[in-house]
Amino acid sequence: MGDRDHRDGRDVGGAGEEMARLREEVRNLRAQVRSRPLISHAQGILQERYRLPDAESAFTLLRHSSQRFNVKLRVLAEAVVHTQRPDDLGELWFPGRVRRKPPLLDAVGVDDPGHANRGAVLSAVLSQTLAVTGTDMGNVQIADRAANGLRMEHHTGLSEHFVEFFAFVGEDGTSCAKAARDVALTTVHDVAADPVFTDAARHTILAAGSRACHSVPLVSESGVCLGMVSAHLERPTKDLHPAQEKALVATGHQVGRWLAWHERTVVLDALEHVHAQGRSRDTDTETGTRTDQ
Structure with missing residues (x-):
């Protein structure tokens, strides 16, 4: 009986862990659904701004910058949507930006x-x-x-x-x-x-x-x-x-x-990276070359 009790306890524990994992997945999926309209809006802005071939190319810009600067994709998309657009001819999105030291934590x-x-x-x-x-x-x-x-x-x-x-x-x-x-x-x-x-x-x-x-x-x-x-x-x-x-x-x-x-520094760094990569792809489009292989 001792071995069976042990196995039953293990099975119950395993089922509980699996249920917790599934619930977490459901929460994550719901969060993604709530974020999707905002991310789609940001994709549309980037696709138009940098003359990208499709929405997937815009998403790639967001994802790469999100990962590089450890900024959540939703946070970066929100910044794209609500930050004043860069000068179309400017190499930098935020020319003359002053970087400040981070506050203590x-x-x-x-x-x-x-x-x-x-x-x-x-x-x-x-x-x-x-x-x-x-x-x-x-x-x-x-x-x-x-x-x-x-x-x-x-x-x-x-x-x-x-x-x-x-x-x-x-x-x-x-x-x-x-x-x-x-x-x-x-x-x-x-x-x-x-x-x-x-x-x-x-x-x-x-x-x-x-x-x-x-x-x-x-x-x-x-x-x-x-x-x-x-x-x-x-x-x-x-x-x-x-x-x-x-x-x-x-x-x-x-x-x-x-x-x-963090908003004024790290998030803006990520936007600057999006701008640099977007301009590069825009230039590649004009010259007929492709660097995103």
């Missing part, structure tokens, strides 16, 4: 902010926020300025339904939306009673085992909310201790400043 334990990727920084700020608030449930969102909302990037300890429901949140109906609108740390002492939530949002949060939360804006030097980190607690809570609040606000400002630097 010592509050979240990142030693080399100039070479850190955005995913690692967001993961670090989530870990730090959970440590300060003493919980193991939380998530990080990035501001989607085109859609006027927040898009989830990282999460831990939260249910699958929670992650799917809050994959994107608009300007109202949640505590994180309120924190983004006010650009201020927002505490919900009891999810069941706080009027900030819509009924559907409240039900989803409670079903995930959260009864309280702290939402901390990631704020740029100019005071713009570029993202949000939220900690969820199993029981109703009181106000944060002043030392906790001070630490969270300082962390939010430090990471927000880094995100702004």
Whole structure:
């Protein structure tokens, strides 16, 4: 019986791991579907701008720059769509651009902010926020300025339904939306009673085992909310201790400043690479040669 019990336990464990893997794949596929219109828009812009033969050639430009600079494809596509187009005759997209040193990230334990990727920084700020608030449930969102909302990037300890429901949140109906609108740390002492939530949002949060939360804006030097980190607690809570609040606000400002630097530096480097490669292919098209073999 011992051997059978062991095998049964292994089978159950294997099935659970497979189910978790399949759920993650489904979430990734849904995220791709949500991103597809934006990426298609960016492909169309690049195809027209650089006179590329097809949308696949434009996608190749995006993918190569995304991989080279470790910038998410969606982030790069959004930058292509919303950044002022380059001078058609200019060799550089951003002539005269001044490069600035990256802000410190010592509050979240990142030693080399100039070479850190955005995913690692967001993961670090989530870990730090959970440590300060003493919980193991939380998530990080990035501001989607085109859609006027927040898009989830990282999460831990939260249910699958929670992650799917809050994959994107608009300007109202949640505590994180309120924190983004006010650009201020927002505490919900009891999810069941706080009027900030819509009924559907409240039900989803409670079903995930959260009864309280702290939402901390990631704020740029100019005071713009570029993202949000939220900690969820199993029981109703009181106000944060002043030392906790001070630490969270300082962390939010430090990471927000880094995100702004990343947008102005790494993302623009990736766009500059797209421009250089696009111009090269445009020239090749004019001369009748091909270098993309």
